[in-house]
Amino acid sequence: MAKTRTSSVRFPNDGLVEIPYDIYTDPDLYRDEISKIYRGATWNYVCLAAQIPNHGDFVTSYVGETPVIATRDREGSIHVMENRCAHRGALVCLKNKGNAKLLSCVYHSWTYKLDGSLHGVAFENGVGGKGGLPEAFNKATNGLKRLKVTEFCGLVFATYSDETLDFETYVGPEIANHIRSILSKPLVYLGRNVQVLPNNWKIYNENLRDSYHASLLHTFFNTFKLNRLSQEGGIVVGAGGGSHISYGKSKTGVDHEGYKAEGIHSLKDMQLKDPSLLDALDESGEGMTTRILSVFPSLGLQCHYNSIAIRQVLPKGVGETELVWNHVGFVDDDEAMRERRLKQSNLVGPAGYISMEDGCIGGFVQQAIRGVSGEVGIVPMGGSGTESTDARATEVSIRGFWRAYRDFMGM
Ligand code: FES
Ligand SMILES: [Fe+2]
Structure with a gap:
């Protein structure tokens, strides 16, 4: 009789800070993930x-x-x-x-x-x-x-398991309320982009939850003075750790004063030729210009200014992931708002001004860990826990992801 091979990948300890590199490359573990996570009690x-x-x-x-x-x-x-x-x-x-x-x-x-x-x-x-x-x-x-x-706020989720918690319990009340606030009205589907990422699906899920990298990797932010980690904001980690939201509040458009007051280096003389790209309306009334939300294991929902997109993270083998960006608006948008959403959708997607680097950074990790065994990467920023925080220079929501992952995988 054929024997099922089980993975030999182990976490080095009970914590969430040290992540073994084999976790992104082991084909037996990948088979286990498909059955325990994607065909398990997840939405x-x-x-x-x-x-x-x-x-x-x-x-x-x-x-x-x-x-x-x-x-x-x-x-x-x-x-x-x-x-x-x-x-x-x-x-x-x-x-x-x-x-x-x-x-x-x-x-x-x-x-x-x-x-x-x-x-x-x-x-x-x-x-x-x-x-x-x-x-x-x-x-x-x-x-x-x-x-x-x-169905939750116009998003359709499916599960194989009868054990899956009801959606609101699954993500927790705070994340559910943020989804309600972002997707506050009936949606209209505007279109999609699809990109192939040369990396394991978990590396993209970490990137999605990594608020620390935004102003460092994505040079568009600093070049045009748009996103400081020192701006008011925070991170909420949802029930079980798997879901999160990272939000930042700023005045819409270019933040000259903030950058100057804090002496943050930026390319001062660079100007957007068409500043209307960032001409945004505060739709929620909460002053949030950036919100990035995730639901374990496959959803990203984000709102940059007035562009709203739903990302679907799809595993395509141990070293490849497909990322589908669905762009949406509201049914009652007037023509100017529809135009604004479409223009601002250039910020995100495979060639988005503030998301294009994410298309290759996971591949840089995947290349560098090839052949490595028994070693770990670390996520120590902001401590070792998974509590919600008003800091953004933290890896708290990545640790949340690993908490959920370990629970579902029994690892
Ligand atoms: S009818 Fe579908 S495979 Fe035969
Ligand atoms: Fe990013």
Whole structure:
């Protein structure tokens, strides 16, 4: 009988500060993560409800590595099911999106209802009384495999497990309230970018939670005096450690005075040719110009000025990750606000002025740890715990990620 190989990767101690490098490169551990995390008691971001507004609409997406379909049925309910035919395992939906009465597999034309149940089998009764399905074949147990679904502020999440906590308990009340505050009105889907990251999915999840690097790695911030770690802000770590929000408050636009008062080095003479890029309105009334939020293991939600984007982090093997950026606005945006959101969406995404470096920095880590065994990287900034803080020069939310990771993995 085939033996399942289990990973030999171990944390050096019970703490959250020392992270073994093998954790990003071990293929056996990666298989364990797919089953314990992505197919475990986690909520995985799938799509926006606004992408499937009408009866019969569908989009394809992923939960971990597994292709899934999200649909809206005649009653308006959203379903998420595996995009894998119950017959021979072919992809059922080949398109990214569409509208259909039934989902039909191209291989042998089996058809499925919008809730994933099996509808029709070609040549079910054979031909000329010969062949066909045996009488005992039960259509009811041969549909597409369904996942449990929840919708929160227009975000659709799915889970394989019946044990998964309800969404608000899963992220904790503070993170839930921040999501409510960012996605405060019905959403409209504006479009997406997709990029491939040459690194393990956890390295990107750490980057997403790493408030410390923003003003150092992303030179756009300092060049144009936009983001000081000394600005008012903070970090909230959600329930279980896996979710977080990092926020910064500043006057909108260029912060000449703040940089000058603190003597922070910046390229003084550089000016944006089109400063309207940063012409922002304080929509929440809370003065937050930057908010970056995560939900373990696959969601990033961020609001820079008036650009709002939802990032989906998808593992594609131990050393590769796909990152999908979904740009959104609100249904009631006027033309000027729609224009502003689209213009400011240039700040983020694969070639975004303040996010492009994140596309390669994980690859620099992945290259440097190749062949290394038994050594650790460290996240000591701001101590060793995972408590929320008003500091931003801290690695508290990365340690939160590892707390959740260790719990789900039993490590
Ligand atoms: S694999 Fe889908 S109908 Fe045969
Ligand atoms: Fe970054």
